[in-house]
Ligand SMILES: NC(=O)C1=CN([C@@H]2O[C@H](COP(=O)(O)OP(=O)(O)OC[C@H]3O[C@@H](n4cnc5c(N)ncnc54)[C@H](O)[C@@H]3O)[C@@H](O)[C@H]2O)[C@@H](O)CC1
């Protein structure tokens with residue numbers, strides 16, 4: 001069936017360019033609903049927000065289409081409403097556009113938006129092909145799994161268009177967790193409205209979103225606990241500094257000294273003024289510019305000038321390893337615990353430690369730590385938060401969707417290159433984090449800077465690198481981020 005809507009008297013006005021009102025803000029569905037409710041109470045109309053969203057989307061879609069045919073799949077709710085507004089705005093700009101609407105608009109705003117579009121509306125996708133497919137079927141209002149018929153429709157439309165754009169989130173994605181069906185099609189561009197949603201930075205949907213961009217609709221900063229960590233300029237050493245003031249880092253080695261050597265190398269290149277390798281093993285790769293301290297660890301760690309310690313890479317899990325971890329925790333210095341230090345960590349070991357501690361677990365280490373500290377959560381985000389609260393530590397949960405949990409707060413990151421999934425990558429990150437901790441004295445800042453430096457180093461070194469190559473690339477990465 002094809003029908004044409006009668007033109008509505010609604011005017012479709014182009015919105016002026018907007019500055020982002022809260023660029024790093026991430027809101028869950030419930031927080032987004034609260035933010036919207038507050039806006040409505042302050043006198044902003046729902047229709048105004050939908051206009052901003054639809055016009056903002058139309059700007060991106062118009063560029064992507066380069067004047068070629070756009071097909072917008074509109075659902076029954078306000079996500080569909082955004083789609084109709086975008087369709088009307090595109091048509092007004094002379095871009096050929098049609099709407100596929102398998103379900104009639106149901107909300108007041110979606111009906112109103114549908115009435116502004118006087119172009120072609122189909123209730124099926126047969127024969128639909130074109131340049132850009134826009135998914136405006138379901139957004140944050142997804143209430144249940146998408147039916148087989150609608151999933152097929154999404155897949156067919158994706159396949160019959162050169163580019164696919166999702167409005168807010170791809171239909172079928174849980175905006176709060178990033179969970180999605182395996183057969184979700186892949187998108188080239190996902191446009192988030194008003195604020196980022198957790199699904200833009202975490203969960204399985206990450207692999208499907210393509211490039212993500214924020215369309216500002218003037219949602220103010222709600223002071224929420226979820227934030228996107230954006231790379232910031234790192235501070236260069238100040239005028240009156242010296243090597244100790246720039247940060248002395250103790251890199252505590254163990255049974256497999258090669259790993260801690262790599263950590264020490266990354267640490268030295270990430271801005272620390274002085275790195276001491278505390279190892280009772282030698283290694284043929286020990287470089288001349290790395291000071292080795294083989295005094296008994298308690299004594300070595302007694303140096304008051306130490307401003308951060310890192311332990312875990314190559315530590316091993318023998319009795320001696322446990323004793324070394326105990327010595328680090330007893331030193332009362334800010335510390336980064338990685339790898340085997342995480343495998344050895346127990347609530348009893350942390351009991352008398354009140355120094356700032358950063359834990360850097362990957363998925364498996366996070367699961368073990370959650371077991372050891374008797375906490376759990378359905379998602380990585382919940383597990384990391386629960387662990388942060390149980391330990392009082394900052395938890396940098398690594399992986400394709402790295403996130404940082406500190407108390408009630410969560411920081412998310414734009415995903416780094418997948419080439420970082422290589423043995424030793426975490427050892428390098430731990431070294432960078434320790435350097436930044438020594439330099440900044442701030443756990444959250446150090447962890448965020450470390451993730452950005454690590455990702456930058458990976459981009460610089462390119463494809464198919466080893467961890468040693470990655471550690472060397474920390475040097476140019478630091479230079480780029482100053
Ligand atoms: N309220 C606001 O402030 C704004 C909301 N905006 C848009 O509104 C969206 C949220 O709108 P809604 O709350 O109306 O929700 P949606 O439009 O995401 O979807 C809700 C509708 O879809 C139906 N539905 C949900 N899951 C389904 C399924 N699996 N199969 C079949 N039907 C299903 C629901 O019954 C309801 O009718 C956002 O994602 C965003 O795109 C934007 O217009 C910007 C402003």
Ligand SMILES: [K+]
Nearest residue numbers: 135138169171
């Ligand atoms: K959508």
